[in-house]
Amino acid sequence: MTSAxxxxxxxxxxxxxxxxxxxxxxxxxxxELAETVDTNDEWIRSRVGIAERRIAGDDEGIVELGxxxxxxALANSGLAPSDIDLVILATCxxxxxxxxxxxxxxxxxxxxxxxxxxxxxxxxxxxxxxxTASAAVRAGSARNVLxxxxxxMSQWVDWTDRSTCIIFADGAGAAVVTASETPGIGPVVWGxxxxxxxxIIIDDRNSFIRQEGQAVFRWATSAIAPVxxxxxxxxxxxxxxxxAVVPHQANLRIIEAIARKVKASNAIVADDIVQSGNxxxxxxxxxxxxxxxxxDVPSGAPALLVGFGAGLSYAAQVIQIP
Ligand SMILES: CC(C)(COP(=O)(O)OP(=O)(O)OC[C@H]1O[C@@H](n2cnc3c(N)ncnc32)[C@H](O)[C@@H]1OP(=O)(O)O)[C@@H](O)C(=O)NCCC(=O)NCCS
Numbered sequence: 001m002t003s004a005x006x007x008x009x010x011x012x013x014x015x016x017x018x019x020x021x022x023x024x025x026x027x028x029x030x031x032e033l034a035e036t037v038d039t040n041d042e043w044i045r046s047r048v049g050i051a052e053r054r055i056a057g058d059d060e061g062i063v064e065l066g067x068x069x070x071x072x073a074l075a076n077s078g079l080a081p082s083d084i085d086l087v088i089l090a091t092c093x094x095x096x097x098x099x100x101x102x103x104x105x106x107x108x109x110x111x112x113x114x115x116x117x118x119x120x121x122x123x124x125x126x127x128x129x130x131x132t133a134s135a136a137v138r139a140g141s142a143r144n145v146l147x148x149x150x151x152x153m154s155q156w157v158d159w160t161d162r163s164t165c166i167i168f169a170d171g172a173g174a175a176v177v178t179a180s181e182t183p184g185i186g187p188v189v190w191g192x193x194x195x196x197x198x199x200i201i202i203d204d205r206n207s208f209i210r211q212e213g214q215a216v217f218r219w220a221t222s223a224i225a226p227v228x229x230x231x232x233x234x235x236x237x238x239x240x241x242x243x244a245v246v247p248h249q250a251n252l253r254i255i256e257a258i259a260r261k262v263k264a265s266n267a268i269v270a271d272d273i274v275q276s277g278n279x280x281x282x283x284x285x286x287x288x289x290x291x292x293x294x295x296d297v298p299s300g301a302p303a304l305l306v307g308f309g310a311g312l313s314y315a316a317q318v319i320q321i322p
Pocket of ligand 1 (some may be wrong): 040200254310
């Protein structure tokens with residue numbers, strides 16, 4: 001005998017209620033880096049677009065950074081900790097492989113017994129986590145999801161290697177996703193290029209991040225815009241309707257190249273990298289949270305998120321700005 005499976009709590013859509021962000025207090029300028037490695041402010045600004053970055057203190061790990069950002073997102077959402085039933089934390093810079101960090105962040109925020117897991121899609125991690133959260137809500141597996149990108153890249157950087165130490169930084173961003181009658185998160189377009197797995201890599205636990213900068217640059221400036229355009233198409237949003245384009249904050253030249261190709265003529269393009277550096281899976285919510293806080297983008301308007309990086313992996317979706 002067979003019996004039908006029902007999904008009683010399935011929702012027609014999911015949307016983002018609020019964002020939150022956290023940047024560690026310590027600001028490291030290009031001039032400060034130039035005191036220890038052979039580089040200079042002009043080179044870094046012109047090649048990468050970074051003026052300064054934030055570096056976490058010894059007492060601030062993935063959990064601590066995540067708690068700050070997620071706590072702010074939760075407060076901004078108006079929901080109580082008890083409303084959250086799933087926590088997804090995207091990170092690629094964890095200090096330990098287990099346990100995962102999501103459950104600890106939840107515990108610290110007073111969220112009791114939620115589903116909780118970490119997700120590693122490197123700099124595309126937040127978009128992967130958001131797509132997963134949206135799917136969980138629409139499948140009836142969760143009503144309210146805390147999605148966090150938390151990164152402490154500084155602990156995987158060789159501070160004598162000028163090709164990487166000028167780029168990577170620390171921070172966390174978060175969003176609260178909720179069930180909704182109308183969809184506020186478009187279909188995620190995701191993919192990977194595993195043949196290029198060694199283009200950005202930490203070889204083992206005793207190694208630091210290394211990358212083939214030019215190969216990554218070429219890939220990001222050619223392969224990612226079509227993914228972003230596909231996300232717009234799948235969401236039924238024309239590029240000129242976008243109010244914001246928020247690419248992963250990898251490099252200002254990459255961001256500008258993607259934005260040019262997307263041709264979002266009325267959109268503000270996120271440039272949080274200038275002040276925050278490349279915070280990998282945290283960079284998209286960090287950037288968008290700040291844009292919302294400043295009043296740069298109107299509530300309800302569509303924004304394009306597009307993450308890309310180590311894997312190589314990438315993901316994009318259009319969201320409605322909360
Ligand atoms: C890393 C990156 C900035 C390097 O810029 P580039 O223009 O490719 O520079 P190159 O590696 O060709 O190096 C050019 C010269 O600058 C030098 N250089 C490298 N880093 C430098 C630094 N921080 N300061 C000064 N000079 C530097 C190189 O040694 C080289 O010198 P040479 O010509 O005497 O040999 C660039 O390749 C890039 O942004 N790639 C994408 C990386 C990225 O976004 N990664 C994250 C993805 S999530």
